[in-house]
Amino acid sequence: MRPMLKLDQLSATVGEDDEAKTIIDGLSLEVPAGEVHAIMGPNGAGKSTLSYVLTGRDGYEVTGGTATLEGDDLLDMDPEERAAKGLFLSFQYPVEIPGVPVMTFVRTAMNAQRTARGEEEISAPDFIKKSRELGAQLNLSAEMLKRPLNVGFSGGEKKRLEIFQMMMLEPRFAILDETDSGLDIDALRTVADGVNALRNPERGMLVITHYQRLLDHIKPDRVHVLAGGKIIKTGGPDLALRLEKEGYDGVLGEAA
């Protein structure tokens, strides 16, 4: 199977010059199209750093290795170019954007991506129709979609809004960073249904999580354990169950 996302010996530091700390340390990973891979790991393993390095956030410096999406060098692109290429990050902590309504924001993003890809902008009626349908699916009312992005939203609402954006933007590859945190059982189910609806043979996903429970709802094809900035163990879905039972220490002890 052709790899969609391919990381080869990727290393990255956080912080300025003398203070720079290596967080990602020779990480290699391949996610083929059509598959969902989970990355699990203890606190401080580098999970969120990995998501920011892949999406191009300032403050992270790649010091070695490569990262490609469908053969294109991600590390050479600005964040917005990576997004237009089809890379989407569901943020662990979605950011509030006062004064910019959800609908305005998503439409601006969608059209910016389309313009960058040389496609036509979405028409207003098509956009409204699509956002209503997906909003209903995720229990987001029309009133909520008119409010400023994430402002005054509960933790669970913010996460549902991340999935809403993902479903609207239809990325080629999605990274979900701790999407389960802050969700109650019902919201978890709603979010997982949304993610599962996007699974298809053309799309890859990387689900970063601390706990097994999200993986009960979003069944991964592969599970990787990230510790000390690299993948130290890879297995099938049963690996997540073992981690839950034996803890990271148990599994890591065996790997070391």
Next chain:
Amino acid sequence: MALSVSDLKDKFRNPGPAELELIARYAMLPESAQRERAFEAFAETGLPHRRMEAWKWTDFKSAIKAVEAPSKAAQCAPLPAAEHVIEFAGSKVSLPDTLPAGIELHERADAQALGGAETVPLGAMTAALSGRVGGLGTLIIEVAGETSAPLHIVTKGDRDETNFARVAVIVRPGASLDLIESHVGGAGFSSFLIEIGMQDGGEVRRTVLQRGSGDEAQALTAIINLGAKSEYTQTALAFGAKVARLETRLTHRESESHATLNGAYLCAKGFHADFTSHVLHGAPSSVTRQVTKGAVLDGGTGVFQGKFLVPRTIGQHTDADMQHQALLLEDGAEVFAKPELEIYADDVECAHGNTSGALDPNQLFYMRQRGIPEAQARALLTEAFVAEALEGANEGVREAMLDAARSFLTETVR
């Protein structure tokens, strides 16, 4: 000539070439006691300059080296309110053929009694010089009922040296006025003075656009007096000029009046916009709300000076809030702020806040991750930031104000 220029000159300390020209113009105007009082007040200071505390960041004297025409006519269209337009263009004034119901205009050759304009140097100057030989000195707008449509005042030069205009507004009890103003420059030195006297239960909404070019000086001075239970809402958008000042002096004269003074400034390189206000709570149980927002680029300057004065007995039960927030969009942007609360009454609610900073990198990254290019993300965030201050604008022109802000930001924010 009844007035001797050299006698007049002696009233000024070290008049510069621009002041000498203004003195000569004053000498040409018909004599009037009121005008003379205004001129005397102006002579006290001359063109205001940086050694005066209230003008330390906004120096008209050094900005106006000489009274001369700007290199270009007005570049910006007035707000889209085409009915009932009063236009001051250099030496010409055009009045509308029809007026909204409830409004009457009175033209006066000489200046009427001042509503306190002599306390502001450029207000006094405008009162002294707004007259045209044999023409209109002060336009009085009398509002006697609930007006049916907005009245639009435009000041717009056609490469004139100066454009001085003075308007007095009298709002009768229970009457209401929707006033739109477009001050789009086109003169080397434009100065507009408006005095609004509101009687009990009156309502005024004033929506202002200011936009000059980089070689013009512009002053907008407003003197507002509020009667009992009257309501005044001011919303201004300023792009500045070489030097521009929007000064508002407002007095709650009677109890339970309500004032909102909101504004936004957007300053590019070489542009300077100053929002200065002075609010006197001269009667109990009055309310003031003030939100000023600004965004400034490298080489631009924003100034906010706000003062609430609440005297001991008459200011009881004042409820007042002043907020100023500025975005420094690039290194080299300058914002000067001086918020002041001077409170002597002991049973009041007064608050103020003042912040300045850059755009939030977390917000920028979030937007870029969604595919919005950096320049567009910066413009969108800045527009959203200033939009709050423009919510109270006349709804017929608010979208045009936001469009002006948006295109400014899209074209200049990088």
